[in-house]
Amino acid sequence: MSGEFEDLVRDSMSWFAADVQVPPQLVSRARQRLRRRRLAARAAVAAATAAVSAAAVIVVTAGAGGVRPGPGGQAPTGPAQVSAYVLRRAEKAVRTQRLIFEVITPQQVMTTQRRGKPPLKSFIPRELVRTYQGWERDEVFATYLRGHGRPRAAHVDTGSGPPRWTEGTLSPFTETIVNYSSRTWYRGTQLVGRGATSYPGTACDLVRSMWDPLGAGELFFRSPSFVASALACGGFSVAGHVQVDGTAAIKLTSTPRLNVVPITVYISPSTYLLIRTMIGGLRQDYRWLAPTRANRALLTVPIPAGFRRTADSSEPQQCYTPGSC
Amino acid sequence: MQDADGADELEQLLADRGQQLMRTAVLLTGSHQDGEDLLQAGLERLLRRARRIEGSPEGYLRRTMYNLAADGWRRQSRWRSKLPMITASQATAETDVTAAVDLRDALIRILSMLPPQQRAVIVLRYWEQLSEAETASALGCSAGTVKSTASRGLSRMRDLAGPWLTAETDLRKAT
Numbered sequence: 193m194s195g196e197f198e199d200l201v202r203d204s205m206s207w208f209a210a211d212v213q214v215p216p217q218l219v220s221r222a223r224q225r226l227r228r229r230r231l232a233a234r235a236a237v238a239a240a241t242a243a244v245s246a247a248a249v250i251v252v253t254a255g256a257g258g259v260r261p262g263p264g265g266q267a268p269t270g271p272a273q274v275s276a277y278v279l280r281r282a283e284k285a286v287r288t289q290r291l292i293f294e295v296i297t298p299q300q301v302m303t304t305q306r307r308g309k310p311p312l313k314s315f316i317p318r319e320l321v322r323t324y325q326g327w328e329r330d331e332v333f334a335t336y337l338r339g340h341g342r343p344r345a346a347h348v349d350t351g352s353g354p355p356r357w358t359e360g361t362l363s364p365f366t367e368t369i370v371n372y373s374s375r376t377w378y379r380g381t382q383l384v385g386r387g388a389t390s391y392p393g394t395a396c397d398l399v400r401s402m403w404d405p406l407g408a409g410e411l412f413f414r415s416p417s418f419v420a421s422a423l424a425c426g427g428f429s430v431a432g433h434v435q436v437d438g439t440a441a442i443k444l445t446s447t448p449r450l451n452v453v454p455i456t457v458y459i460s461p462s463t464y465l466l467i468r469t470m471i472g473g474l475r476q477d478y479r480w481l482a483p484t485r486a487n488r489a490l491l492t493v494p495i496p497a498g499f500r501r502t503a504d505s506s507e508p509q510q511c512y513t514p515g516s517c
Numbered sequence: 518m519q520d521a522d523g524a525d526e527l528e529q530l531l532a533d534r535g536q537q538l539m540r541t542a543v544l545l546t547g548s549h550q551d552g553e554d555l556l557q558a559g560l561e562r563l564l565r566r567a568r569r570i571e572g573s574p575e576g577y578l579r580r581t582m583y584n585l586a587a588d589g590w591r592r593q594s595r596w597r598s599k600l601p602m603i604t605a606s607q608a609t610a611e612t613d614v615t616a617a618v619d620l621r622d623a624l625i626r627i628l629s630m631l632p633p634q635q636r637a638v639i640v641l642r643y644w645e646q647l648s649e650a651e652t653a654s655a656l657g658c659s660a661g662t663v664k665s666t667a668s669r670g671l672s673r674m675r676d677l678a679g680p681w682l683t684a685e686t687d688l689r690k691a692t
Contacts, residue, residue, distance in 0.1 A: 197671065197674075197675055197682075198643055198671065200620065200621075200624060201624055201628070201639065201643050201671070201674065202643045202644065203621065204620070204621040204622075204624035204625050204628075205544050205625070205628070205640070205643065205644045206644075207621045207625075208543070208544065208621070208625045209540035209541075209543055209544055209644075212536065212539050212540045212543050212549065212552070213536065213539070214531055214535035214536055214538075214539045214556075215539075215553055218531060218535075218553070218556065218557055218560060219527045219528050219531060219560055219564075221557055222527075222557050222558075222560035222561040222563075222564055223561075223564055225557070225561055226561045226564050226565055
């Protein structure tokens with residue numbers, strides 16, 4: 193009877209799936225959705241940073257027995273007072289000064305250790321992302337083409353207003369893509385989803401329940417509520433004061449409780465702004481620029497003379513291995 | 518996947534193996550629309566990690582779909598909402614010449630009512646015809662878990678399919 197029933201189940205599944213067809217454009221739609229998710233994640237960066245710094249300060253205070261006073265101010269005495277004091281400073285630094293946030297991904301070879309298999313090498317091209325209010329400029333450099341160092345492509349995504357953080361909200365973006373290889377440019381409007389602001393349970397619960405923890409690192413790490421929650425649930429711990437390229441920094445590392453690809457965060461002990469992250473071996477550096485006229489100009493992409501306008505909004509091909517394009 | 522973001526390779530993969538992948542996705546989710554969404558979600562993850570994947574993208578895609586389905590991807594009480602449907606169908610089940618079709622239809626609806634992990638195990642074991650060890654490897658659990666989950670899932674399906682099984686048995690006897 194058991195074998196018969198299994199045959200019935202198998203037969204039913206064959207019957208049900210018999211006339212299933214693959215819908216057209218599935219890969220294109222997946223690419224489009226991925227791009228929107230990336231934009232949404234990046235849009236959350238600036239707001240996330242205040243939470244990163246503030247939450248980190250609390251952990252530093254608790255774990256290291258106190259923090260150094262910021263420039264131009266006397267640190268209060270009690271741990272709770274210190275936390276509140278520095279938290280205010282960090283938030284003020286990000287929110288009132290309205291700094292331009294720059295993420296620099298250096299060209300690098302990322303090695304991923306795999307159990308029972310040889311390490312996997314990924315060739316990461318140099319990438320520069322600048323975010324300021326509703327603007328984002330994403331510049332990807334060619335990795336293995338002759339003339340390395342020239343940008344291969346640049347995007348500018350211009351929001352029509354201040355970012356909104358409601359989950360599920362779609363905002364219209366004007367997107368400009370300059371392709372330096374094909375000497376073409378595109379400009380059009382698309383709707384982009386914004387980053388979520390809250391998640392069920394703690395960040396530790398969320399990451400544990402996810403199939404793809406690296407995805408959590410990539411997409412959710414920059415979300416304010418995720419990072420704050422990750423700290424609160426013990427997902428990060430303070431590893432001490434270190435030097436990053438000659439600059440003093442507080443080092444935070446993810447704990448096994450987070451159960452995610454190892455994440456290391458370096459923040460400034462004076463401003464509590466992000467300096468560097470290492471996510472699963474991928475290094476990213478951060479700079480904070482005053483929104484001067486010259487720096488705001490870095491958020492735009494001039495269309496070079498002679499470039500042809502195209503209706504093709506697809507991103508230029510990137511080269512991750514020598515000779516692949 | 519060594520080229521760019523791997524989109525061309527994925528287009529080729531879908532041309533060659535898309536139908537089988539889509540069938541699996543439909544069975545894992547219980548509907549064509551959700552199956553399409555599941556396959557697309559798998560492709561999106563594949564594109565996101567294209568530069569880190571070595572070897573067969575199909576293997577990665579399958580594993581992604583299995584795990585998304587087993588993790589209750591888009592579960593949102595969807596299967597619970599099917600309860601009234603199955604109850605209504607049970608009440609009207611009759612012995613007639615369409616009993617065989619009814620039984621298949623009922624089994625598919627019952628399959629979609631199972632918890633996500635049970636459903637994934639049933640699809641992998643009896644549709645993909647993977648061994649217990651292969652299913653365990655794909656879902657990241659032990660072979661013992663696969664065995665017990667499959668047993669519980671089949672048992673649950675058999676219980677829910679009682680009226681249709683009786684109807685088909687009667688039909689066989691009559692013919």
